[in-house]
Amino acid sequence: MTVSWQLMLFSVTLWRGHETNCGGALGGNVMQSEFDFVIVGGGSAGAALAARLSEDPNISVALVEAGDRPPEREQMPVACASLQLDPETDWMFTGDPGKGGLGFKDQRMPVPRGKMLGGSSGINYMVFVRGHPGDFDNWARLGADGWSYDEVLPCFKRMEEVSETNEAVISREERGNAGPVGVGIRSPVIPASRDFVKAAGAVGIPEGDYNGAGRHNHGGVASLVQTNTRRGKRSSTFHAYLEEKAELRPNLTIITQAQVQRLILEGEGDSLTASGVEYRENSGAIQSIRANREVILSAGAVGSPHILLLSGIGPRRELEAAGIKCHLDLPDVGKHLKDHLLAPMHFPASGIALTGMEVGMSMGPDALRAPAGPLPADPADDVHLTGELAELKVEAERRLAEWHETGSSLVASSLYDGVCFFSTGLGDDFTHDAQIGFIPHAFNEDVIGTRININLDMLMADASKTLAPDSEHVILLASNCVPHSEGELVITSADPAVPPAINFNYLSDPYDLKVIVAIMRRALEIAAAWPGEKKLGNWLVPPMLAEIHGYVEGEEPSDALLENFALHFAQTIYHLSCTCRIGSVVDPKLRVFGVKNLRVADASIMPEIPSGNTNAPSIMIGERAADLIAADQNVRMVC
Template identity: 35%
Template sequence: MSDAPYDYVIVGAGSAGCVLAARLSEDPDVRVCLIEAGPADTHPDIHLPLGAGRLFRTRLDWDYDTHDEPVLNGRRLYLPRGRVLGGTTALNGMVYIRGHRSDYDGWGRPGWGFDDLLPYFLRSEDNERGASEHHATGGPLSVSEGRSRNPISAAFVTAAVQAGHAANADFNGAGMDGFGLYQLTQRDGRRCSNAVAFLHPALDRPNLTVLTNVQVHRVLLEQGRARGVVGERLDERVEVRAEREVLLSAGAYNSPQLLLLSGVGPADELRALDITVTADLPGVGRNLQDHPAVNLVYTHSQPVSLLAASEPEALRLYEEEQAGPLTSNVPEAGGFARTRPDLDVPDVQFHASPLMLLNGGLSAPTEHALSFGPCVLAPRSRGDVTLASGDPTAKPRIRHAYYTDDADLRTMTEGLRIGLEIARQEALAPYTEKAYLTPESTSEEDLRDFAVRNTQTLFHPAGTCAIGDVLDDELRVRGVEGLRVVDASVMPALVRGNTNAPITAIAERAADLVRGRAARPSAG
């Protein structure tokens, strides 16, 4: 199978790919092709917020795992990634967080500071609170208050304030520190994935083609230039040509994998797999970062956890009012804190869920419970994504190397101390009747041991095709013409907070760069 050439070929219909397809196809004179390995986003559990957990390890999930993690006693952590239109926005926690100003300014890359990106955050946003200094209305992405209104989540926020933390009603406003209820990418109580927000309204455009169930195997490189991609749908070869550019938006695991399979990466490693080297870029797949997280779990006898979602009243609330437990994003509340007084910015984030969360969300809850805990916001540890083989259908070898820099583990233990102090507050007494999964004590040894045995991921991989290393400041792959990467892999350092909103803003600016509309980075 071979299609007529397009102007732009986009690989991956996730957070970034949906934005690129929608924005680039606004010009009726260009032809855009968006390619997704998975199917259309028609499964009902995608759009029912609480249904996301039922999508794990299904055909809509790439179903990755880390390699044996050396500091985590050799454990392998489950890494869900959406394999469907919308990508991981079809199964994420829907928390809308932009990150801290210092994250972007700290990259030190022209054109990528916070003030450069803020207009793109605002361009995307349709916040139900209305327009303000910090927010906008009228954009494609709905940002809403949670409708679950679970009393456990509200009690968690109250307990954090009782423990001495500030209340914060807007983590994307004047400051990030403090605790509150999260705003969500939902619309009328349903998931507003980036496919719903950006792609669906554009599907009728005659200049936009969306190919589903096509797994791209490599970029077609001819005389140092990207000319398209080749892949497979079932057993049929698919070749799609690009006259202007190929844009990889396959995520922090799959974008570096595709570059490596295409001969772009560390030359010695590629030659060892009999892959012809097109560009020797040692940074491809390196610099992998993530937010390691640890949950404290308390069980209780109050019949108000998300186990109540199976009751008839929950269905009535959803059908008649688009509210109640079926609208829950699970991590309904949380906040940002500093583990040391000398820090200028928060270094841990909490997510609180009115549910028993075990085994990375893979184990079914059996009791009413509260699960909450810290994640490390600015990890120093770095992992990598490499090829297990030259076979493009083989999963990449992912090693996050959590806590290989011991500073991250020290931050986690201090975050756990903060969490345990919150758990002791009066407001949480009805929901912390029994310590189901907590450290043996608050000694440093027990906290470290608990963290090592119970660390999971917040599913925020980034950094594997970083600006300033693999990419130039306009996201172009060094040493290859007509090829860019646009997704979380471009971040030189991970931002503080959940990553969908930052990826969306990055893609918004990338679309302007491709169209020649963005302010060009200054020299230097």
Template identity: 35%
Template sequence: MEFDYVIVGGGSAGSVLAARLSEDPATSVCLLEAGGKGDGLLVRAPAAVVAMLPGRPKINNWGFETVPQAGLNGRRGYQPRGKALGGSSAINAMLYVRGHAQDYDEWADLGCPGWSWQDVLPYFRRAENNELGDDALHGAQGPLQVSQQKAPRPVTEAFVQAGEALQIRRMQDFNRGDNEGIGHYQVTQFHDPARNGERCSAAAGYLHPVMGRPNLTVLTRAQATRILFENKTATGVEFRQGRTTKTVSARCEVLLCGGAFNSPQLLQLSGVGRAQDLQPHGIEVRHDLPGVGQNLQDHLDFTLAYKTRDKDNFGISLAAGAKLLREVLEWRRTGRSMIATPFAEGAAFLKTMPELDRPDVQLHFVISIVDDHARKLHLGHGISCHVCLLRPKSRGSVSLASADPLAAPVIDPQFLAERDDLDGLMRGVRLTRRIMAQAPLADYLAKELFIDAEPDDAALEGHICARADTIYHPVGSCRMGTDAQAVVGPELRVRGLRNLRVVDASVMPRLIGGNTNAPTIMIAEKAADMILGRPAPARDGP
């Protein structure tokens, strides 16, 4: 099989690239995805994420783990990643968040010209079909449906009002460049009548509607095992489908879209990376590129949880079981109800110190009790509030466990390796507990779980080290830049090789201050123009 472009990974970036590159009938595209089609009911029904995220069993989920983390009392962290068309956008909370404008200006300052806020904004707009319509900062003609929440719970509004009681400004839109404030998240969810209330994964928005194109071949259950080269030129991909090993050739380029774990792993399996990482596994070094798998960054998160007096949220009780069927029927009929919830309904981006130039923590207010990624369940009803540190200083790595391409990568985020990260997270937890204590939110709360009273610094540090973990935003392991440690240049070409690019969250030079799905889709939109040699869209229009 031979195509112009071979894309490895059908997640958020791969779905975008496959759709955009195949818009020209003369361009042939093959997409390899290790998982399934990503179009089942568990993906389409937003609340069904609770069946996929915990990874027990692994449904549309790689379900990775980290190595033991010294900063987390030696615990192994859990790293769920989407394994289906749509990737992690098929199993996430659907939150549409771009980050702060300064995040992208910082990318440009770090040696990535063309990636400032004003440079990337037209691609965010191009991607969007925003329910609120078109303006200078939002688009309404794109494939990705972005919606207001369908039926947020009253307790979420109480959370927002509690923040306002502490003089935190209410935000109607967190995606206009300055996101400091409190409010409700927008979500990647269908708002057209035909599919109102369903999840709009990247595959549902971009890929599923065009899979009938004769110039687009999508192979599912096809796991890439090696990039094929002639000297320094990528020529195709070896992959395994069932028990059979196959190859596919690329006339123009091979495009890696596996994400922050799988893309560096595939490069290393193919002999591209640090010689010291490859040689112990008997892998011939084709191209010594020291940055591959380095610079891993992730948002570390600590969750506060509370039992509530009311039951108008998710919980485990006889009342909840009886109500669930009614909610399912209402969702199927109207697209609304609790089944349409992202769970993380309330949002806040806050500064833990007034002198900071932008928020350093993000809150996700959740209408259920969350413990260990929903892998530990609690009787009764409650709410949770995630506190995540937006700009960690700790840096980790992704490496090979062995030369077996089906083995999971070795993931070492090095959480809390830098003391400043722990200090910032502690400030964020204290600020969040102040919000939770304010009326009207405090009136909903019956009991705080895990923390009995206001802890001193030593006690709070102990709580964080015992319970903190990722909130699912790994990036940076194939960093973009122009220095010797960069894996790709600003046009996302792998440095020192030909016809090979990386297009996913792994190219981010620094973690943005928010959720990473919308930025990953933006990266792929911009990459499609660069690959095809098209000019960037005008900054004042799509």
């Protein structure tokens, strides 16, 4: 398989991995039709939950996943963008951004969701953030009894194994050291990322552990990014919980390439009970399995409410409009959608940034092949390489081999490598309402123009030059951590193959725009405080916005310009949550109101979105759900 560096893929010819099972039950299990627990979705929460429940050999668990095992390139962190828009690994949803997204093609926001074992923990950019302690105490204040920070901290600690590092502050007393999920700082550390942390310190955001003591500092915390990786390779929940571990247990059956169509419901009124699920195999055959104890939906903030809706559980009027019989009128299913937005600010960074060619070389020689790279498309033609290109190929081979052997490489992270959290002072003082990420590389036209879907002609004067393989630019990502705007999912068809409408409704609350402008101003301060002799250039203001607002390069941008930039180019960070939230759809034990033997356990149950990337909290929800179910159902877990 030969792939293009322009698509940020890499060669699989040197890979030492598993063969991919083509569907059915994994782990050598004989398929059966009844289980104690049926878990729908093998992603961030579902894989953790299945692994924990199956620790008890006396119970049987089925894990039903629409995708398959992850492909080989999933383990290379920098190749994450290549997993987007791949129907084997991504559901490829899109959403309506509402007031935002004016600079996106067709004004549509891509919504990548992982479609494989590991789910979105296998497709994301691996930024490992627990959230602020105040986020979880706020959950408890909102009625989520048992979900305060002190109550979820043991789950965070037992799920993580934080690597030793001299490169960042780690609060050892608050961190885990023996869990299944690897957490580490990339190696080698990119110098520009260290400089970002210094620049943040210069504007009053001190260095610390943002997954530990640093989040207790109201003034904020800055750090190199902690990633869910182990020895430079992705530590998704598939690798952490299932691979060569739980998948080998005789009491866990993993059914892949099986898209759940609906819940099997029995009874009506107060006796309505979930007794199993119906799923469609890739062949088109419809199968069903029963749950003798419980069905647990862990299909994510889109998938779980969609399955409820397809099963006739949700807003009656919307269900009937889609031709679905309403078994339970539960108006909040799919509502209260929350997501984080980031505003990507590009800066010239000569002598500071990584070039695309440097990153491509570290991905191996096949990532440098034509049409985008300097090596011939056909490896057989390598016999005719010039001396310079032959040396380039040898160096690319050396770098890829080093990553395989040691995990140390430029490809050992998604390149989201620096981050800071702080409070704007505009409200929401129970947490940090602001996040700024740092990427020491500008990505390329395919990633920004195709996978993110931004109209490059609107964003930049000359994208082909700004994003060329030899260009040197960095990106500061200004993100509002506590959005007040809410969106919704609306079912439009009774056909399970038709996704629900995703209406983000971004920036509908004017408060959000005010906050994101304040965060962008702080990003400009960090850029201006860059340490050392080499400095960042001026922010690259989109020419059309500069013309509208009379902006002159180098001057301070107006609030109106910053607002307009956010309205045009702020994008999803893929942190969809709250669509089956505690208190509206499920109780604090994650039991669906009005349906017996049915729970939801994934990001959809969050009462409010946490301040930071949501994957670590989603895994924690899987761990916490295991505790709750074990206590109710007398399951004996090892942990």
